[in-house]
Amino acid sequence: MSRTLILVDPLPRTLDLIMEPSVRARLEALGEVVAFEDGPMPDETVEALLPDTVLILGQTAMGRERLDRAPKLRAIINVETNFLPNVDYEACAARGIPVLTPASAFAAPVAEAALGMALDLCRGITAADRAFREGIEAYGLEGNADTVRFFGADVGIIGFGDLGRTFRDLIRPFRNTVRVFDPWLPAAVIERAEARPASLDEVLSRSRVVVVFASVTAENEGFIGAREFALMQPGAAFILMSRAAVVDFPAMLDAARSGAVRVATDVFPVEPVPADDPVRTTPNLLLSAHRTGGTRDAFFEIGAMAVADAELIMRGLPPVLCRRADPATASRLRSKPVTVS
Amino acid sequence: MSRTLILVDPLPRTLDLIMEPSVRARLEALGEVVAFEDGPMPDETVEALLPDTVLILGQTAMGRERLDRAPKLRAIINVETNFLPNVDYEACAARGIPVLTPASAFAAPVAEAALGMALDLCRGITAADRAFREGIEAYGLEGNADTVRFFGADVGIIGFGDLGRTFRDLIRPFRNTVRVFDPWLPAAVIERAEARPASLDEVLSRSRVVVVFASVTAENEGFIGAREFALMQPGAAFILMSRAAVVDFPAMLDAARSGAVRVATDVFPVEPVPADDPVRTTPNLLLSAHRTGGTRDAFFEIGAMAVADAELIMRGLPPVLCRRADPATASRLRSKPVTVS
Amino acid sequence: MSRTLILVDPLPRTLDLIMEPSVRARLEALGEVVAFEDGPMPDETVEALLPDTVLILGQTAMGRERLDRAPKLRAIINVETNFLPNVDYEACAARGIPVLTPASAFAAPVAEAALGMALDLCRGITAADRAFREGIEAYGLEGNADTVRFFGADVGIIGFGDLGRTFRDLIRPFRNTVRVFDPWLPAAVIERAEARPASLDEVLSRSRVVVVFASVTAENEGFIGAREFALMQPGAAFILMSRAAVVDFPAMLDAARSGAVRVATDVFPVEPVPADDPVRTTPNLLLSAHRTGGTRDAFFEIGAMAVADAELIMRGLPPVLCRRADPATASRLRSKPVTVS
Amino acid sequence: MSRTLILVDPLPRTLDLIMEPSVRARLEALGEVVAFEDGPMPDETVEALLPDTVLILGQTAMGRERLDRAPKLRAIINVETNFLPNVDYEACAARGIPVLTPASAFAAPVAEAALGMALDLCRGITAADRAFREGIEAYGLEGNADTVRFFGADVGIIGFGDLGRTFRDLIRPFRNTVRVFDPWLPAAVIERAEARPASLDEVLSRSRVVVVFASVTAENEGFIGAREFALMQPGAAFILMSRAAVVDFPAMLDAARSGAVRVATDVFPVEPVPADDPVRTTPNLLLSAHRTGGTRDAFFEIGAMAVADAELIMRGLPPVLCRRADPATASRLRSKPVTVS
The missing domain is CATH 3.40.50.720 (NAD(P)-binding Rossmann-like Domain)
Structure with missing residues (x-):
């Protein structure tokens, strides 16, 4: 039977880090949340979930083949706030799947x-x-x-x-x-x-x-x-x-x-x-030890922005809080993955 | 022969501390500046100058008797920025002599x-x-x-x-x-x-x-x-x-x-x-060692405000930058004289 | 020989209406401007230009077939400020061609x-x-x-x-x-x-x-x-x-x-x-006779925003002034074409 | 027996025009309000009240002789908002009686x-x-x-x-x-x-x-x-x-x-x-028929400012909302009395 899945793969974040309970409840109202927080989500888990996934929150690698296997996917929301090179941004654009991140959190x-x-x-x-x-x-x-x-x-x-x-x-x-x-x-x-x-x-x-x-x-x-x-x-x-x-x-x-x-x-x-x-x-x-951004409420802001835009997307409206990846520039960025939250 | 004197008695300030050259030049255009900066102006000097003094810039003691001997006096401008108890504020009010200080400098x-x-x-x-x-x-x-x-x-x-x-x-x-x-x-x-x-x-x-x-x-x-x-x-x-x-x-x-x-x-x-x-x-x-206010430009602001108001007063206009002493409250203030500039 | 064309089809605007001379000069520095202002650009003209067109400024109908015939096209900038239903927004997204309009002009x-x-x-x-x-x-x-x-x-x-x-x-x-x-x-x-x-x-x-x-x-x-x-x-x-x-x-x-x-x-x-x-x-x-927006400088703002974003696009950078058409919502809009400028 | 009177002589205003009930109640808490609103307060009434008057709200003529007969007077608050020539401003200053008006109402x-x-x-x-x-x-x-x-x-x-x-x-x-x-x-x-x-x-x-x-x-x-x-x-x-x-x-x-x-x-x-x-x-x-200032709430603001400053004055504090008459400039002003409220 068909499910409506929200794939959450937030490493180096965790859901508790980025969502206050009320925000998490709103996320859960959008679909069935399947989260993996002990590391990057294992490939076999990702593969099993893709057919029913409508939203990805996290940094899951999403090349063209995976996009092909995710026909219901409506958006990818990176919660690390830097676009990584493991997503095929042009293929997402071609499929009308916005790739977003709450960069301003x-x-x-x-x-x-x-x-x-x-x-x-x-x-x-x-x-x-x-x-x-x-x-x-x-x-x-x-x-x-x-x-x-x-x-x-x-x-x-x-x-x-x-x-x-x-x-x-x-x-x-x-x-x-x-x-x-x-x-x-x-x-x-x-x-x-x-x-x-x-x-x-x-x-x-x-x-x-x-x-x-x-x-x-x-x-x-x-x-x-x-x-x-x-x-x-x-x-x-x-x-x-x-x-x-x-x-x-x-x-x-x-x-x-x-x-x-x-x-x-x-x-x-x-x-x-x-x-x-x-x-x-x-x-x-x-x-200052790389600590000016990482306040508790800034992390909660990541989740709040992600969920607010996810709600719009699920209503068929354009997201307004997160930044969209631009295929033309995403490839220029040289962000290394964050290892310390 | 009659003179138009500006009595400057700025201790603990000095004229150089509180006035940039261009501001001092404007002060000198208002009258003959007589300044004493090696301590409080000696009483005999004050007494000798009072009859021709139109403005006092400084913390000179000005009781009722001295006011009586200063018939041309149009304003007293304290440049220490705290009103001291050595002025007879009510007598000044009665004579229409505003007592001012550039408190907001x-x-x-x-x-x-x-x-x-x-x-x-x-x-x-x-x-x-x-x-x-x-x-x-x-x-x-x-x-x-x-x-x-x-x-x-x-x-x-x-x-x-x-x-x-x-x-x-x-x-x-x-x-x-x-x-x-x-x-x-x-x-x-x-x-x-x-x-x-x-x-x-x-x-x-x-x-x-x-x-x-x-x-x-x-x-x-x-x-x-x-x-x-x-x-x-x-x-x-x-x-x-x-x-x-x-x-x-x-x-x-x-x-x-x-x-x-x-x-x-x-x-x-x-x-x-x-x-x-x-x-x-x-x-x-x-x-912080009592240093948040005492920047070089704040001291210059004292002089700039004092001279701008002095110019208005000499034109017969009300001062607008300095604070006026209010006889009713000046006596409540417990400011001790500043000893470190 | 290959040309770099900018197709300008601005009806109900004209180039003179929306661009001050200095802005037009900047547009011309981006490519060879081919404009048609006596009505909508005739189909045969559009067809002839498409193979070498890098930018469209205007309201030209751009269905999927035309997009196929415009391999160099990098952006479509509507200068009427309302997205019309004559563009295949999803096909543009798939091809990485932003459809823009200086909506905030x-x-x-x-x-x-x-x-x-x-x-x-x-x-x-x-x-x-x-x-x-x-x-x-x-x-x-x-x-x-x-x-x-x-x-x-x-x-x-x-x-x-x-x-x-x-x-x-x-x-x-x-x-x-x-x-x-x-x-x-x-x-x-x-x-x-x-x-x-x-x-x-x-x-x-x-x-x-x-x-x-x-x-x-x-x-x-x-x-x-x-x-x-x-x-x-x-x-x-x-x-x-x-x-x-x-x-x-x-x-x-x-x-x-x-x-x-x-x-x-x-x-x-x-x-x-x-x-x-x-x-x-x-x-x-x-x-008020539909006149609060249509000031002379507002029309010039249309051109200024369009050209500034065109410059970014030609440098491989994302546009930042115009609004992007969102395929999900563009189809909901019910704007009728403007007939009075 | 000694009384504490507030003399209210507000023509061309009335108390109801300038005070909401809550503000009037605050005025009455400061002393016994004696108001005359059918014209300027008659001279004999003024003279009878002066010995016990602590505040004047209004445009009563207050020359030097009347000031002499008002030993308890602490302030004069003009509620017409223009200083008139019927007050001896210098004598007020000499007695430490501020003359005020809620000019910014x-x-x-x-x-x-x-x-x-x-x-x-x-x-x-x-x-x-x-x-x-x-x-x-x-x-x-x-x-x-x-x-x-x-x-x-x-x-x-x-x-x-x-x-x-x-x-x-x-x-x-x-x-x-x-x-x-x-x-x-x-x-x-x-x-x-x-x-x-x-x-x-x-x-x-x-x-x-x-x-x-x-x-x-x-x-x-x-x-x-x-x-x-x-x-x-x-x-x-x-x-x-x-x-x-x-x-x-x-x-x-x-x-x-x-x-x-x-x-x-x-x-x-x-x-x-x-x-x-x-x-x-x-x-x-x-x-515009001299109507940009005279809104109902502006008139109430007159009363609100007057009473707030009166409260300060009765506590021995300086007024802060009304403008003080400056003897040096009050005489230059050429305001004619307002005849239309």
């Missing part, structure tokens, strides 16, 4: 952490606390020798997707001049956000605060290196929120160590960072 | 630092950096065990003058429910800022983040003590931006030490803080 | 006109001018017997696409409670815009001002009729900005005529409206 | 009406309705021959008190470049509102929309005349919200009649306007 927590880090570097918050605990604090004006006011400062944003735009919205009361470098976007998108399209060099040389949200692609690995750090203003702040691979990491540490710029980073070339890594003792550096 | 830097501290406590920024440097950092969700999202969190503001209102404006994109306790204000002022008037207990018990901007008065010394900290939610953030005397400082440190709340403070009962003060080793505490 | 002018009409109905602007010209104006409070303050009033929005969201953004300073009815959207989309998802009846019964931006679909023709107008508050304002077919037009005119509600409409069941149509003399009705 | 309704009028003139709302009723409407682009988009248009504001600033806040989502002419204000006040200080000529010549909120003073009567209208851009909008005397009214009508500018006015040299006044037939003119 982490935007709000990352953006507010980026603002926290920007204020920290500009106003010396962590540095002042450290000095105080060492008994060498300086009061009043004397304690502000290196201070930059964030209010009104020129800000540069590199990468203007969900993260960059959310950050831009959060800083609106600070009335900064905001320059954006994003070669994937037309000027109009940037201007609508009351920011100025700019070249990479212009963003780096004119900003007191630069925040990097760019994704890694085949073309932009290490595109911010020694030459680029040398363009920055003395004492400017550089905040790396996206993948470590977009910068030349040693060059970034050199820039911090020399005092030329102040740096904050949430990402590292290798995570966890080795115990003896010099990053741990680098001055002018604010360290 | 520090509002913008203090408010942005308060937001930086709020984000720091909520998202664990300084704590995470410290853990990383100690080699005990936690990644991703594990690193967010104690994290609070500032976006959407309930925020309480105690004291809703320039500082509190500027802070409220800065956090607008975060869409918090904002409760305000300020017994000097009618509900309408708070509601116009899209916040809710609330009792002290309600602010403390319902907020994830409480920021204190209240001035010290004769009535409110130590009004936030052990009882009040016990009202706060577990793990809530308490940020003290105004005078230390409004809290029971040892009770605040106890609350931090116990882990009940996370605390940030920019002020201390005694400054500089003694070398062996236990505050330096208290956990769950973010330390 | 009219959002900004329509939204500001809607606010103008809302203020007009609430504050009686047109009505007061008419009374003044008739010599029966009433001054001050007496002239405000029927006035509603828009500031703080409850506002209802029916249809929360580009138009509705732009309107919501424009009224933000008015601090209204905003309720939204849009059955195609999950609650999260509405809540992110600081509005409340609501049923149609709730929107109608609780709002002082109701604005309709809903598109016509197969299911919603005439869904606001006598029953719905009866739910509205006495004297509330009803503003119809989208297609006339979503309301029962005679019922709407009855509601205005009786004085139960005040109505503004930009659309009519038949346009141009017949000379003797009773709408012309209906009281409590503000008339 | 009308700001919100006037500002939203100004925006409604600006949108009306820019987008042709009233004109299009009139054309439609005359059977000469034009559809779509043809109906927009003279249309100006308000979004992004250059806006000029003349007079930047409560009205001007509230208007500026309302138009924020429209992202206009805003220029302000206000010779009573320093640049900083204007810049803090994200507007540009400008000369009168610059405001007139560079703006698509000019809104006048300026008060009448001894110096500025008729300061916008034929020369000034000639500076305006062809087809620009001119909106007169404040006193008629600030413009050369015939010159303004000429400018409208010639089609050079589009004009809206809420005020007239003589009110009510004579039946045969040519203003009633002037084209390009939007007429």
